[in-house]
Amino acid sequence: MGTNTRNPTVTFYGNFGSSYSQRFARNHLQRIIQEFVKPGKLNLEFRHLSENPDSPSSGYLWSNVADERYMAEVVQTTWHYEPENFWSFFQYMMENPPSGGSFTNSDARAALEAAGVRNYVRIPNEANRGWFTHHVEHTTETAKIDDIPSIPRLVIRGEHLSGNDGDVLDWLESHVSSWNEPIHMGSSADGSSSGSDDSGPQLSRSEWTIMDGTRYETPVYEIDSGEPGPTGFVVGGQHGIEPAGWEAAHNLRDMTPKSGKLVVIPEADRTAIRANTYSGDGGNLNRQWPSGSRPSSPLARAIWNEIEAQDPDVILDLHSSQGIYGGSPSGVGQAIFPTPNARSGANEVIDELNERHVRPAGYSGDHLFSRGNDQTGANPLLSHKIGGDTDALGFLFETTRSGVPLETRIDWTTVASVKMLRRGGLVLE
Numbered sequence: 001m002g003t004n005t006r007n008p009t010v011t012f013y014g015n016f017g018s019s020y021s022q023r024f025a026r027n028h029l030q031r032i033i034q035e036f037v038k039p040g041k042l043n044l045e046f047r048h049l050s051e052n053p054d055s056p057s058s059g060y061l062w063s064n065v066a067d068e069r070y071m072a073e074v075v076q077t078t079w080h081y082e083p084e085n086f087w088s089f090f091q092y093m094m095e096n097p098p099s100g101g102s103f104t105n106s107d108a109r110a111a112l113e114a115a116g117v118r119n120y121v122r123i124p125n126e127a128n129r130g131w132f133t134h135h136v137e138h139t140t141e142t143a144k145i146d147d148i149p150s151i152p153r154l155v156i157r158g159e160h161l162s163g164n165d166g167d168v169l170d171w172l173e174s175h176v177s178s179w180n181e182p183i184h185m186g187s188s189a190d191g192s193s194s195g196s197d198d199s200g201p202q203l204s205r206s207e208w209t210i211m212d213g214t215r216y217e218t219p220v221y222e223i224d225s226g227e228p229g230p231t232g233f234v235v236g237g238q239h240g241i242e243p244a245g246w247e248a249a250h251n252l253r254d255m256t257p258k259s260g261k262l263v264v265i266p267e268a269d270r271t272a273i274r275a276n277t278y279s280g281d282g283g284n285l286n287r288q289w290p291s292g293s294r295p296s297s298p299l300a301r302a303i304w305n306e307i308e309a310q311d312p313d314v315i316l317d318l319h320s321s322q323g324i325y326g327g328s329p330s331g332v333g334q335a336i337f338p339t340p341n342a343r344s345g346a347n348e349v350i351d352e353l354n355e356r357h358v359r360p361a362g363y364s365g366d367h368l369f370s371r372g373n374d375q376t377g378a379n380p381l382l383s384h385k386i387g388g389d390t391d392a393l394g395f396l397f398e399t400t401r402s403g404v405p406l407e408t409r410i411d412w413t414t415v416a417s418v419k420m421l422r423r424g425g426l427v428l429e
């Protein structure tokens with residue numbers, strides 16, 4: 001429901017037989033449709049979850065195995081044959097839920113007919129044949145990946161909320177507004193044809209490589225708005241076991257600066273990424289950046305040459321950690337380590353990130369982001385070298401792998417990057 005691929009999609013996990021799902025549909029769903037889906041701010045997707053994602057073979061959510069499975073098959077079959085009447089069927093089922101734990105062929109036929117579905121005879125029969133079983137199983141797998149503990153549950157880009165939380169509309173609003181502010185993600189396939197309308201003067205996207213012909217060869221991406229303005233520089237992938245950083249960096253290069261330009265090296269040490277190891281063939285890349293002298297490896301020097309050539313106003317280095325800065329397990333995650341001139345910017349980003357993204361995803365306590373120590377040049381880290389040797393705002397960003405799924409880490413890293421770049425004046429849309 002809702003078809004604008006540039007909009008965020010909220011997924012509603014529910015089950016027609018669940019009274020909690022019915023309550024959510026009654027209390028919140030119509031308002032979500034009126035306030036978000038119809039005005040074109042949000043797409044809505046329904047996933048009828050029938051099995052317990054943690055133990056699909058044993059746990060069913062509503063009924064005995066046979067009828068539960070059958071109802072899920074009817075849902076998938078209806079979506080396949082008559083997507084245009086699916087939502088009418090959905091509404092009918094939520095208002096007239098199956099009772100007594102049973103859902104038979106004749107129950108399905110009666111419900112489909114009452115909902116105005118044309119193939120009300122064919123769909124219940126075909127649902128028996130199991131042609132859409134893999135869709136049912138796929139929904140269970142997706143729920144497991146999304147880490148769904150119960151239904152009803154709403155999910156946007158890896159963050160979720162119980163559908164019967166009172167502030168579900170506020171939560172959606174914060175997602176929609178933070179999305180509309182800076183981010184259009186993953187829509188380049190259809191967005192590329194829009195270059196002719198309002199994308200402004202001579203936007204250019206270029207790509208070249210550094211360390212050519214070596215095992216360290218890696219691309220540099222430049223997205224130049226064609227308008228004079230600030231330059232942002234983003235480095236990801238110094239460490240090969242921290243995919244959130246390079247995935248977020250790749251997300252950023254799909255965006256467009258309002259003015260100025262963005263330069264991204266998503267995969268700084270490809271030898272580490274390929275090997276899936278923390279350090280690469282040349283050792284720990286993030287210990288090769290002494291302040292006041294040349295970087296100590298050819299790869300670090302090649303990256304630093306790019307940074308110097310661009311003379312950025314703001315530079316990000318994106319990482320993740322096994323632990324949590326000042327928390328448990330101990331580590332450096334869930335923290336932003338700024339150069340001294342970026343301290344107040346880091347505080348603002350941290351507040352926004354916690355309120356709009358971390359708390360709404362159900363995290364609190366140690367998982368809230370905090371500010372790390374200043375990056376001054378005291379240690380041979382890239383962020384320290386930025387603090388010691390340049391005037392740019394520098395941010396070392398660390399999320400944690402402890403208790404946070406990859407999708408969520410990527411999401412946090414992406415939205416935080418947009419906010420940090422904005423502190424340097426670079427606005428991405």
Ligand SMILES: [Zn+2]
Nearest residue numbers: 239242319320
């Ligand atoms: Zn790292």
